[in-house]
Amino acid sequence: MSLGGKNTTTTEIPEYIREPLVRALAQAEEVGKIGYTPYRGATVAAMTPNQQAAMASTNDAASAFGMRTAAPSQFSQSATDYGGGMMGYGTGALYDNAVGQFAGTSPDQHKALSDQFVPQGHGQAFFDARGPQPGTSSKGGATGVQPQVLNAQGNSDPFINMLRGQ
Numbered sequence: 001m002s003l004g005g006k007n008t009t010t011t012e013i014p015e016y017i018r019e020p021l022v023r024a025l026a027q028a029e030e031v032g033k034i035g036y037t038p039y040r041g042a043t044v045a046a047m048t049p050n051q052q053a054a055m056a057s058t059n060d061a062a063s064a065f066g067m068r069t070a071a072p073s074q075f076s077q078s079a080t081d082y083g084g085g086m087m088g089y090g091t092g093a094l095y096d097n098a099v100g101q102f103a104g105t106s107p108d109q110h111k112a113l114s115d116q117f118v119p120q121g122h123g124q125a126f127f128d129a130r131g132p133q134p135g136t137s138s139k140g141g142a143t144g145v146q147p148q149v150l151n152a153q154g155n156s157d158p159f160i161n162m163l164r165g166q
Helices: 015-032 049-064 092-105 107-114 123-130 158-164
Strands: 042-045 087-090
Touching: 092 107
Parallel strands: none
Antiparallel strands: 042 087
16 A cells, blocks of 8 residues: 655746736736725716706796795705816715815824825826836836836735746
């Protein structure tokens, strides 16, 4: 009776996949630094002038029979003009208020979360100020130089090293 031997199976990532995968992961790390970007446009369209007129007519008819009526302003806040004839209601101000309240009640937690991402309002300028990163050309294409990929602690990422066979 045999106790058996030890079998080891290895799987190699093909070279033609390895470097594009490393670049894709490095790009994902950069994109991950952007953080949450809330939508600031209209989420609900405002009533059109025709809809407002219809509501006013309904109110007039109801009041003619002694029924209660409601002014359109009782149903919602003033609509925001988003340009191009688009009037509506958005949630951007609600989000900003919630973040402001969080920053006021938990400043250390807010700072710890915010410091992980690109400062709001800096966008592409933040990335442009750093210049081209190793492994990319000024147009973003690969140069053959392996990009330096760091983990959250600022050390060389062991997963990327494993993919490279290092």
